[in-house]
Amino acid sequence: MDIPVELLQATCPVEIVGEVRALKSRTPDFTDRLQALIQTSIYVETGQPLAPDCYALAIGFILDGSKQFDPTQRVSLLSAIRSVAPSERSAINAQVSRFLLGPHADTLPASQRFAALWDYRIDARETLRDAYGATLIGDPQSDTFAYAVYAARFGDADAVNDLTSALEIAQSDPHALNGMLTVILQARPAALRGAVLKYSEDNRRGVGVDGPGTGPSPAELLAPWQDQSRWQ
Amino acid sequence: MGKTTEVVIDFLGGTAACINNATYVVAPSSIAKVVAPLPTATGAKFKIEGLAAGEATIEVTCTGKTLGWIHVWCAAEVTIAVDVCSIVSENIVTTPATSGAPATTTTTAISRSANYNKADLEAYINAVFHQLAIKFVVTDHGDVKIAETAAYSSSQARNITVEALARAAKTFTGSYQMFYWVDVAAHSGGLGRVPGGVGTGKGAFSFFDFDVSGAYNTMALELGHCLNLSHPIHDSDQDEFPLWQLARFRMSGSTKTNVLLDDNWNLMGYEGPVSSRGANRTDMRYRQWKKCRRS
Numbered sequence: 348m349d350i351p352v353e354l355l356q357a358t359c360p361v362e363i364v365g366e367v368r369a370l371k372s373r374t375p376d377f378t379d380r381l382q383a384l385i386q387t388s389i390y391v392e393t394g395q396p397l398a399p400d401c402y403a404l405a406i407g408f409i410l411d412g413s414k415q416f417d418p419t420q421r422v423s424l425l426s427a428i429r430s431v432a433p434s435e436r437s438a439i440n441a442q443v444s445r446f447l448l449g450p451h452a453d454t455l456p457a458s459q460r461f462a463a464l465w466d467y468r469i470d471a472r473e474t475l476r477d478a479y480g481a482t483l484i485g486d487p488q489s490d491t492f493a494y495a496v497y498a499a500r501f502g503d504a505d506a507v508n509d510l511t512s513a514l515e516i517a518q519s520d521p522h523a524l525n526g527m528l529t530v531i532l533q534a535r536p537a538a539l540r541g542a543v544l545k546y547s548e549d550n551r552r553g554v555g556v557d558g559p560g561t562g563p564s565p566a567e568l569l570a571p572w573q574d575q576s577r578w579q
Numbered sequence: 580m581g582k583t584t585e586v587v588i589d590f591l592g593g594t595a596a597c598i599n600n601a602t603y604v605v606a607p608s609s610i611a612k613v614v615a616p617l618p619t620a621t622g623a624k625f626k627i628e629g630l631a632a633g634e635a636t637i638e639v640t641c642t643g644k645t646l647g648w649i650h651v652w653c654a655a656e657v658t659i660a661v662d663v664c665s666i667v668s669e670n671i672v673t674t675p676a677t678s679g680a681p682a683t684t685t686t687t688a689i690s691r692s693a694n695y696n697k698a699d700l701e702a703y704i705n706a707v708f709h710q711l712a713i714k715f716v717v718t719d720h721g722d723v724k725i726a727e728t729a730a731y732s733s734s735q736a737r738n739i740t741v742e743a744l745a746r747a748a749k750t751f752t753g754s755y756q757m758f759y760w761v762d763v764a765a766h767s768g769g770l771g772r773v774p775g776g777v778g779t780g781k782g783a784f785s786f787f788d789f790d791v792s793g794a795y796n797t798m799a800l801e802l803g804h805c806l807n808l809s810h811p812i813h814d815s816d817q818d819e820f821p822l823w824q825l826a827r828f829r830m831s832g833s834t835k836t837n838v839l840l841d842d843n844w845n846l847m848g849y850e851g852p853v854s855s856r857g858a859n860r861t862d863m864r865y866r867q868w869k870k871c872r873r874s
Binding site for chain 2: 378382418419421422423425426427429430456458459462466487488522525526529530532533553554555556557558559562563567568570571572577
């Protein structure tokens, strides 16, 4: 159920209610205002104390209203949610979960949606596995690949096996291998570290901006990520 | 898809009677439709509405005679989240303590904060990629500080390391990242780079500051590489440019230079002096529209 405005008004100072409600208007600086509201910097501007229950309701109210947003605004909203400082995420975790797993969530870019779920440590594998789980994941830009990376971050054994197999299948083509490595290295799931770093000695070059054989090698891509502390 | 686009039509030598009675037949009609009012003069604009993803041809006829065709490529507009930041790097050298002296640390600035304007950059790349029905939402992360151990180098491995240091220092929220790396002393000598390789790289570098002509344009080109687009002369798959253009690439000597080898007005063209790029280097060709990644 959506958060009623009366509850917001009863919990938050009038200035903040005004800012949150005004966001529904289509203003030229919509993206920046959205980010400021969600990252709480707007509250600093207005000099209002940031009570956790007000913050959670304000975010929930914005997320409820996002059903009216166009696709670009919803992508902006997703980026803003991901940019909230880790220390502040627990206050809005329930609201974010409702948004990321709600009826309109599958219209969000899948890779960003899964990354946001991980940011908030929302383990929704039981809900998402049927729709996104797959044993054959070839395209690193696909939704199923993004889901596998998300699941692997939770140490999901099936996802780790699927991604390991995908890398092994791709290894005959260094460019294809690079494509998978690049996506995995953005997340760096600790459970995949061994399967990924086994390509650290592969010096074949992929497709670079100057044509085939001018791109990076898997060894070059992996060289900065040898340290275990950089995997999570 | 679901939107209209304007097309200018020239009826060379056409009479008013012919223009006013011209018919516009879309095949297949499920992809697009011509929106009234229809053109009444040569050089007039008319609108085409996209109905579904796919391709169609509009045949324009007058009293049973074909005047010409318009090819329609229709796609749903997509939004891609990207990040931008300046990589601010310092070379930190620590000298171990010796029996007679304590340890010392020397810090030397290598790259500085760039003066790009996020709104301007976003508007620029969106103006370029509008032709592909791709819209970018940019999140600005300001300065991302890293510690480097060496000055600028065009080495691919070096750029990969810099990108990795930035990723370790900051959590980016977009699908792709735009990195400004601007030398503190002078222009680094590099223009732009995607160290991860065409179509696999997630980080696009510009080594320009904003006030150097072509900085936003270079960033748009590098973003194109991230989205799987090649330079005209490096289209090894031969699936991004017209066949006549690709055929000329395989020629040699003066014949080869007599065509759009560099395609300098194409976003992905890159040869020639920097001054010839920038504002004019924005167009993309039909096969590039189809090749470009949309997520």
